[in-house]
Amino acid sequence: xxxxxxxxxxxxxxxxxNTGKTSLLRTLTHDTGFGEIADFPGTTRHVEGARLxxxxxxxxxxxxxxxxxxxxxxxxxxxxxxxxxxxDSSRFDGPESIQQFLDTPESxxxxxxxxxxxxxxxxxxxxxxxxxxxxxVLAKHRDELAILSxxxxxxxxxxxxxxxxxxxxxxxxxxxxxxxxxLSIEFDTVAPALDGEEQLYQKLALVLxxxxxxxxxxxxxxxRQRKLRRDIAYNMIxxxxxxxxxxxxxxxxxxxxxxxxxxxxxxxxxxxxxxxxQALLTHYRFRQEDYPDQTLPIExxxxxxxxxxxxxxxxxxxxxxxxxxAGAMAGAAVDVMSAGLSLGTATLIGGVIGSVWQGVDKFxxxxxxxxxxxxxxxxxxxxxRLLGIRSLQLLNALEMRGHADQRxxxxxxxxxxxxxxxxxxxxxxxxxxxxxxWSKMSEHFETGARRNAAIKSLARKxx
Amino acid sequence: MPQHSLKDYWITETLRLREAHWxxxxxxxxxxxxxxxQEPVSDKIIQRAVLMAKRDGLxxxxxxxxxxxxxAFWAMALLAMLTGIGMAASALGTAHVNLLLALVALLGLHAxxxxxxxxxxxxxxxxxxxxxxAWLWLGKKLARGPDATLAPxxxxxxxxxxxxxxxxxxxxxxxxxxxxxxxxxITLLALLAARQYTFGxxxxxxxxxxxxxxxxxxxxxxxxxxxxIPSADIIQQSSGLQTAGPASQAIWSSWLIGAVMVYGxxxxxxxxxxxxxxxxxxxxxxxxxxxLPAYAGLVDRLSAHSEHIGVxxxxxxxxxxxxxxxxxRAPAGSPLVVGLELSPRAPWPPFTxxxxxxxxxxxESREQxxxxxxxxxxxxxxxxxxxxxxxxxxxRGTLHFIADLSNLAAHTDIYLQNSPGKAENRLPLxxxxxxxxxFGLEQLxxxxxxxxxxxxxx
Numbered sequence: 074x075x076x077x078x079x080x081x082x083x084x085x086x087x088x089x090x091n092t093g094k095t096s097l098l099r100t101l102t103h104d105t106g107f108g109e110i111a112d113f114p115g116t117t118r119h120v121e122g123a124r125l126x127x128x129x130x131x132x133x134x135x136x137x138x139x140x141x142x143x144x145x146x147x148x149x150x151x152x153x154x155x156x157x158x159x160x161d162s163s164r165f166d167g168p169e170s171i172q173q174f175l176d177t178p179e180s181x182x183x184x185x186x187x188x189x190x191x192x193x194x195x196x197x198x199x200x201x202x203x204x205x206x207x208x209x210v211l212a213k214h215r216d217e218l219a220i221l222s223x224x225x226x227x228x229x230x231x232x233x234x235x236x237x238x239x240x241x242x243x244x245x246x247x248x249x250x251x252x253x254x255x256l257s258i259e260f261d262t263v264a265p266a267l268d269g270e271e272q273l274y275q276k277l278a279l280v281l282x283x284x285x286x287x288x289x290x291x292x293x294x295x296x297r298q299r300k301l302r303r304d305i306a307y308n309m310i311x312x313x314x315x316x317x318x319x320x321x322x323x324x325x326x327x328x329x330x331x332x333x334x335x336x337x338x339x340x341x342x343x344x345x346x347x348x349x350x351q352a353l354l355t356h357y358r359f360r361q362e363d364y365p366d367q368t369l370p371i372e373x374x375x376x377x378x379x380x381x382x383x384x385x386x387x388x389x390x391x392x393x394x395x396x397x398x399a400g401a402m403a404g405a406a407v408d409v410m411s412a413g414l415s416l417g418t419a420t421l422i423g424g425v426i427g428s429v430w431q432g433v434d435k436f437x438x439x440x441x442x443x444x445x446x447x448x449x450x451x452x453x454x455x456x457x458r459l460l461g462i463r464s465l466q467l468l469n470a471l472e473m474r475g476h477a478d479q480r481x482x483x484x485x486x487x488x489x490x491x492x493x494x495x496x497x498x499x500x501x502x503x504x505x506x507x508x509x510x511w512s513k514m515s516e517h518f519e520t521g522a523r524r525n526a527a528i529k530s531l532a533r534k535x536x
Numbered sequence: 537m538p539q540h541s542l543k544d545y546w547i548t549e550t551l552r553l554r555e556a557h558w559x560x561x562x563x564x565x566x567x568x569x570x571x572x573x574q575e576p577v578s579d580k581i582i583q584r585a586v587l588m589a590k591r592d593g594l595x596x597x598x599x600x601x602x603x604x605x606x607x608a609f610w611a612m613a614l615l616a617m618l619t620g621i622g623m624a625a626s627a628l629g630t631a632h633v634n635l636l637l638a639l640v641a642l643l644g645l646h647a648x649x650x651x652x653x654x655x656x657x658x659x660x661x662x663x664x665x666x667x668x669x670a671w672l673w674l675g676k677k678l679a680r681g682p683d684a685t686l687a688p689x690x691x692x693x694x695x696x697x698x699x700x701x702x703x704x705x706x707x708x709x710x711x712x713x714x715x716x717x718x719x720x721x722i723t724l725l726a727l728l729a730a731r732q733y734t735f736g737x738x739x740x741x742x743x744x745x746x747x748x749x750x751x752x753x754x755x756x757x758x759x760x761x762x763x764x765i766p767s768a769d770i771i772q773q774s775s776g777l778q779t780a781g782p783a784s785q786a787i788w789s790s791w792l793i794g795a796v797m798v799y800g801x802x803x804x805x806x807x808x809x810x811x812x813x814x815x816x817x818x819x820x821x822x823x824x825x826x827x828l829p830a831y832a833g834l835v836d837r838l839s840a841h842s843e844h845i846g847v848x849x850x851x852x853x854x855x856x857x858x859x860x861x862x863x864x865r866a867p868a869g870s871p872l873v874v875g876l877e878l879s880p881r882a883p884w885p886p887f888t889x890x891x892x893x894x895x896x897x898x899x900e901s902r903e904q905x906x907x908x909x910x911x912x913x914x915x916x917x918x919x920x921x922x923x924x925x926x927x928x929x930x931x932r933g934t935l936h937f938i939a940d941l942s943n944l945a946a947h948t949d950i951y952l953q954n955s956p957g958k959a960e961n962r963l964p965l966x967x968x969x970x971x972x973x974x975f976g977l978e979q980l981x982x983x984x985x986x987x988x989x990x991x992x993x994x
Contacts, residue, residue, distance in 0.1 A: 089929075089931070090929060090931045090932075091929040091931070101842075102841065102842035103841050103842065104842060104844075107844070112962065112965070113929070113962075113965050114929050114930065114931045114932065114969075115854055115855075115931075115932065117851075118851035118852055118854070119847045119848055119849060119850065119851040120847060120848040120849075121844075121845075121846070121847045121848075122844070122845030122846060122847075123842050123843065123844055123845060124842060124843050124844075124845055125841065125842050126572070126839075126840045126841060126842065126843075128574045129571065129572040129573050129574050129575075129839070129840065130572070130574060134845065136845075139851075140931070142931035142932035142933050143931070143932050143933035143936065144933060145902055145905070145933055145937075146933055146936060146937075148902070149902070183855070185852055185855075186852070186855075186932075189848065189849075193848070207927075208928060208929075209878075209879040209880055209881070210880075211877050211900070212877075212900050212901045212902060213877070213931075213933055213934075216902065241879075244880070298839070298841070301577075301826070301827065301835065304827040305826075305827050305828075305829065305831070305832045305835065306832075308827050308828060308829045308832075309829040309832055311829075312829040352829075352832065352833075355833065355836075356832050356833070356836065358836070513556075518556075518557065519689070520552075520553060520556050520693075520830070521689070521692065521693050521696070522692070522693045522694075522696035522697060523696070525693075525825070525828060528828070528829065529825075529827075529828075
């Protein structure tokens with residue numbers, strides 16, 4: 074593949090006002106902070122650019138433009154200009170007429186926004202014409218397209234809000250065909266298809282022949298990045314589960330101490346979940362600051378519900394064992410004398426032996442603690458299941474979410490199935506149970522090759 | 537792709553541990569150097585770590601630990617030399633040497649540990665050889681400071697990736713044994729050169745012939761390298777308290793040294809070479825796993841996806857259309873109803889119109905707009921009702937046109953039709969924009985009930 078250096082593809086994102094041009098930019102740049110989005114006309118009144126990189130090199134420059142609002146009047150004005158310069162109309166083509174308009178005082182008065190759009194489109198290689206298919210095809214849209222086509226740049230319609238109904242998709246497609254725009258791209262900026270971005274660039278490559286190599290490479294790169302992002306996300310969730318499963322808290326044997334230790338355990342686990350949610354959000358480039366009205370962009374009864382409420386478990390359909398205690402002691406399993414050895418499968422013994430070298434003294438201390446009548450508090454299996462399900466659902470929601478989406482993240486409990494709902498916990502979690510040093514929250518935290526291997530193999534099972 | 541050294545990986549892993557334990561390290565200035573290079577992310581992670589290590593002196597810490605590890609190895613080698621000397625001296629402790637006991641003293645411990653090493657391949661790997669781990673432990677004990685303990689941990693982690701640690705620790709162990717065996721052999725030679733020994737074998741229950749086969753079996757391999765094997769006669773003569781002649785003693789010492797050389801030194805040397813080769817291979821295969829959660833934040837920051845370019849010019853103030861409040865001429869003709877930018881699917885008229893009203897229908901094209909404006913310019917309309925779709929966005933062009941129309945009518949009312957099935961309802965937005973354009977709230981209607989009497993059909 075040969076790619077000429079410095080041959081950056083310039084794309085102007087144009088369209089009627091309030092159709093989601095800035096949203097498209099946000100989703101394509103994965104940047105929730107780009108521009109300003111609101112449901113009213115003229116939210117964007119200047120041209121704002123963003124650069125997309127391919128392997129660290131600038132490949133595409135996208136320009137968000139103000140919405141066209143006065144297409145009918147502008148077309149009138151262009152016709153008026155054309156009529157006044159009729160004398161040499163034989164050499165008067167589209168781009169020239171637009172250039173002439175840009176030199177008039179009106180391009181800085183009533184038609185300032187429109188002038189900015191046209192000026193940018195003339196500078197670019199092509200225009201992406203964003204359409205809100207919830208809007209009917211009206212005369213103003215046709216006039217807009219007529220003006221834009223005078224710029225002499227290829228126009229690629231982007232059909233936004235594909236998921237909404239009722240819509241005017243068929244009408245739009247027919248109208249676009251009549252204008253000679255046969256290839257359009259369906260792309261929902263708020264909830265793009267999983268491979269929506271890749272397909273968008275692939276389709277663009279069909280239209281913009283001279284930049285096909287760049288666009289194809291960009292599409293492949295995005296595919297790769299998406300896969301990597303996903304792999305990392307699964308590893309992050311696996312690490313969360315290992316961390317909470319391995320966490321142990323030692324306390325004296327009386328009931329009062331066990332109660333306060335349980336409260337501490339609950340706090341630690343809650344905090345770890347928050348941390349994990351934050352990390353996943355950041356990983357998918359959604360920022361806390363972009364959701365000023367909410368403590369977290371996650372809402373809905375199930376998410377608002379505390380981890381340690383039995384009802385939260387029931388809602389997810391998790392079977393609660395007989396030993397599960399409600400109330401102040403919820404979610405804690407009190408381990409009296411076993412030191413983790415009661416779980417005794419071969420792998421566990423292996424794990425313990427593995428830990429011996431690196432932590433003979435710590436293991437010894439634990440045994441000593443046992444003999445002195447101390448208890449170890451660990452997290453109940455049911456809570457681990459709940460954490461697993463919640464995290465996987467969040468991941469699902471984030472993958473399907475566009476960076477222009479302004480609504481809080483909602484989770485769907487109907488789709489919950491798989492290992493975490495019923496069935497045995499994965500053996501990596503059982504192994505982590507015996508190795509308190511695997512927990513990030515432990516004061517003797519050790520992150521070694523074995524822990525990494527367990528995280529990776531657990532992540533493979535989560536998929 | 538640039539080839540990274542073991543030290544680069546080591547530094548990267550040490551930094552990963554450091555950041556996992558104590559949180560992220562400031563790297564903004566370093567990132568600028570790396571972000572826009574074309575290398576894969578894993579290379580960028582290493583680059584960042586190497587640059588950071590240079591900046592923060594971590595490389596020096598690692599070098600120090602490497603020095604310590606080397607020191608630990610030499611200390612153990614010194615011990616090994618003493619062991620080798622002691623071993624040989626105890627094997628030849630008396631003037632009359634019991635051959636089998638001497639052989640056990642020289643090779644016994646070595647054989648047992650070597651057997652353990654071989655058996656360790658049957659079990660899944662968890663630790664390493666005892667000597668190898670002692671070396672690691674010693675290296676750790678020599679280190680001081682928090683980073684210093686991370687360095688060996690990181691070393692273990694990266695080598696563990698391809699089982700490299702097993703081979704390295706094995707190599708250390710074999711290396712120590714090579715030293716023991718070599719010094720043992722030198723000591724043997726020195727003792728044999730300086731003192732007079734007699735060799736023999738003793739037994740209470742074994743037949744003499746078994747010694748012949750044992751001796752010749754052990755001597756077979758060394759014999760291939762030129763060491764002598766005692767003949768059956770010499771072996772027979774050396775039993776119990778009898779002693780063969782001085783020539784036989786020389787043959788026996790050659791046999792003994794040959795056995796230690798082949799089964800001790802050469803075996804360990806061959807194993808050492810194998811382990812070193814395997815270690816090298818494992819080191820070559822070390823990779824950075826960029827999917828580890830620890831690198832999650834980094835991957836994103838290292839591979840720039842997009843950046844802002846900025847704006848062309850400051851945004852102008854929001855433009856608003858304004859209507860003239862007083863039409864110039866006296867009204868004439870009948871009141872007028874017009875639908876503006878309604879969906880082609882919307883029914884028309886929206887409700888039954890009285891016969892006195894002039895129905896202009898849905899305005900679609902530019903030409904229709906001209907006709908209406910021309911019609912209204914001829915005579916000012918006494919009353920005008922504009923029907924709009926509240927689900928759509930009230931853009932500047934539409935507002936301008938509404939203002940233009942209302943300038944040509946004595947009274948204007950606007951009916952904001954609210955299609956019930958639609959998700960979007962931009963009614964408040966319409967009201968706001970129309971008010972900015974100079975319309976009063978009483979002119980804007982959401983329901984049919986509030987419309988002026990002239991439009992109400994009876």
